[in-house]
Amino acid sequence: MPYILSIVTFLPLVGALAVLMARVMAKSEEAAAGPARWIALIASLVVLAVSVVLVAGFDPSNPAYQFVEMVPWFAGASYHLGVDGISILFVLLSAFLLPICIIASWSSIKERVAEYMIAFLILETLLIGVFTALDLFLFYIFFEGTLVPMFIIIGVWGGANRIYAAYKLFLYTLLGSVLMLAAMLYMAATAGTSSIPELTAYDWPVGVQTFLWLAFFASFAVKMPMWPVHTWLPDAHVQAPTAGSVILAGILLKLGGYGFIRFNLPMFPDASEYFTPLVMVLSVIAIIYTSLVAFRQTDIKKLIAYSSVAHMGFVTMGIFAGNDQGVQGAVFQMISHGLISSALFLCVGVVYDRMHTREIAFYGGLTSRMPWFAAIFLMFTMANVGLPGTSGFIGEVLTMVGAYQVSTWAVFFAASGVILSAVYALTLYRNVMFGEITNPALKAITDIDRRELLIFVPLIIGTIWLGVYPAAVLDITQASVSAVTAAYQTAIGG
Template identity: 60%
Template sequence: MMSFPLLSVMIAVPLVAAAVALFTNATNARWIALIATLVDFALGIALWANYDIGGAQWQFVESAPLFGKFAWALGIDGIALMLIMLSVFLMPICILASWEAIEKRVPEYMAAFLLMESLMVGVFAAQDLFLFYIFFEAGLIPMYLIIGIWGGVNRIYASYKFFLYTLLGSVLMLIAMMWMAQQAGSSDIPTLMNYDFPVHAQSLLFLAFFASFAVKMPMWPVHTWLPDAHVQAPTAGSVILAGVLLKMGGYGLLRFSLPMFPEASAEFVPLVMGLSLVAVVYTSLVALVQSDMKKLIAYSSVAHMAFVTIGLFAFNRQGIEGALVVMLSHGLVAAALFLCVGVIYDRLHTREIARYGGLATNMPKYALFFLLFTMASIGLPGTSGFVGEFLSLIGAYEANSWVAFVATTGIILGAAYMLYLYRRVAYGELDKVDVAAMPDMNKREWLIMAPIAAVVLWMGVYPESFIAPMRADVGVLLARIERANPPGDAQLKKGAAKPVVAAEHAPEAAHGEGQH
């Protein structure tokens, strides 16, 4: 255990910077925000560097019983570490992306983002149930302001919808948390993760948590706030929303639903899988017909997050690790795609796909980055998208081949809508005068895109760096949920007359599915 409270410092740095930024002028606020987020990123690197892979499950543990009924308890495992890294990595990029795009009320904007950063780190680091809830819910306030003040034309509606949808989703979770804390006599998350709740209560508890995380994820059919919020939010707001906030849903399922209610999770596998499959197919089809770039990417987010739930509820190592990599990868890729939209939106001030075309001619560098992220979103081997989706589909196949079959069509549809988007924006005739006059990326935009591109390729080529810290934690989770693991259809066949043949077929077939 470290004596230096690194996690508290990582939460405090943006908070202090937010308070300072609020009282300065625009230029200073920008620089304060950038420096603070970079400092936090540096602290994040220190966190990763000092994280002992294969060491204790919970590291950097801090606990101060400050608040009576709950404690200021922080600590991370490998999964939380990776998600914290994702948050602190994206934040400086967000600040840079808003450098010129945000002109009015800059100090408040930067303060809202910095506040958001502390809350995000807090969510992933919290080790107390109620501390988690406070961080989780508190994110509503800055995001509400970000969408409402700096958003697009229909921002008011979007901000209301975002706020009320997510609030309604999570209030029941609070009641469930209270019941759990009273039942177990502790609000300590690691304790609760090993507490066996009575099976009959688990179903209700699971549903209460699921309501919150499904909205946050978002899962079909409670995803409708997402396209509105994404479209209306400023670029950096969309980046944070897609990059980190959606991951809170997946993180919640992983941290609470699966280990705390294993039996109920198994019981609700058909529900989760059903909703995820609808999401994969339906939202992909919806994405195909969008005329608004941000909306298209928003729907693609819903489809991608469905791969997370499919992987998580596959109840096996490949599925869960795959889900985690999809979360990280989607965090980078969706963020990058929103930044790509932001780059051209800043020039033409429209998100209408039909207004663009032929950008590959006059913005070749931009087109290259956009292509890379498009391919990563499709899941081309060599990019981060491939690793996650492939693993999560293998996991799904092991659990249920029909799920894997339907989910795989999502990859094909994903390729369809992303390539169609790319064709309409980057290829074709450069026949619009204002589009032709758009300059290629400037230095600042390079600075935004290049790091994400590098990490996307890194994760695609050598995912071990990212999976290694999480491996032991996935193992712990698997050991915890093994007793409830529902029998998959593939395993059923294993018990049949020709076990050797069946065992040989399964990996081959899974491999074949994944390559589509």
């Protein structure tokens, strides 16, 4: 299919325009809500179908960029799209999660429904654009553009402190990205091109690599987020609507890890090797410290948010191991986390829609009233811990195997973080699900309905399938990851 990348990137924008037309033609906000939901859902499903066609036509044995589109744009920059074995899975993950977000918001969002759907569809275009862009400045436009709809989603449909959380997200991310923009301008001026493949092949002097690496690291570390620039994430998650948390944890956090793999590791190999001990230290602190902080949380959503920071610690550890197992594990962990963390935030949304509180102390004994929900929550809790047979296990093990070849002490401490994750996750489950119902308000709570079951089924299938058959991801990423790590090892003399 010609121009398939442009189609999959901008189809959500077409859906957003259709929702806007429905809103304009409707006599009232309430009259526009129903058509807006259906148009957004249909548009997102079409995008998912096109992304499946894209993956079906992809050649995993070819490490080069495929489905390439290139049109000169301005000042030497180009509209340049392409995907490899790493980026194509994130395109699929983005397309996979958006219909789930729309169905999850079906009844919980009652005000400005059309505007809400438009924001999500625009966000989908920008996210897919990040993973398909092969021009430095096109990448930057998509990368920074994701901030705007996310800022609006949190700021308009979020909780009581939504304005504070939205501004904190915006300012943290923007500050790091200013340094990255300066580095991009220098790179384009020096190399005479803004093409990412050409810049990857460019031989940057060692002294220059250090500054460029730090500039890109500043942006991607905030986006991951790495310790200590992670503090925006718990606030953003707590204030965001359920679907906002799903897209934030499922896709937005992955932009940082994707950036490390696409820019820091292959473009600045000497600087990456030099700073690897620093990254290992920050990763280990993130895994252990945020696991301990998660254990002390009283808000379910904030606990899961801190667990995301800990899981991203495994990702950074795997990426900067700079070998096949580490980078493969990092990509797998990001895909896996996109499924598991999304499901956990949806689980929080189920009880929040019924009781309008996320306080752990409010709950207890839900198993007797919500057996289906209890089973689903248990499944994703165990996947989050890294139970063998789930996708969470594969990602953590692979990243630690890769990192072990570089730093045995980092893996030793990271493994203790796995134990800590079991402590806070199972404690949460025990407090919410087991025991007697002591809160009278919970005696009327109902189990999940068909709509809620519908959003969990694909996530359950994905989590178990990747846990049992990890080759579904690893076979696609193998050639591209090997090309990145082989070039990195050659550059550092490994």
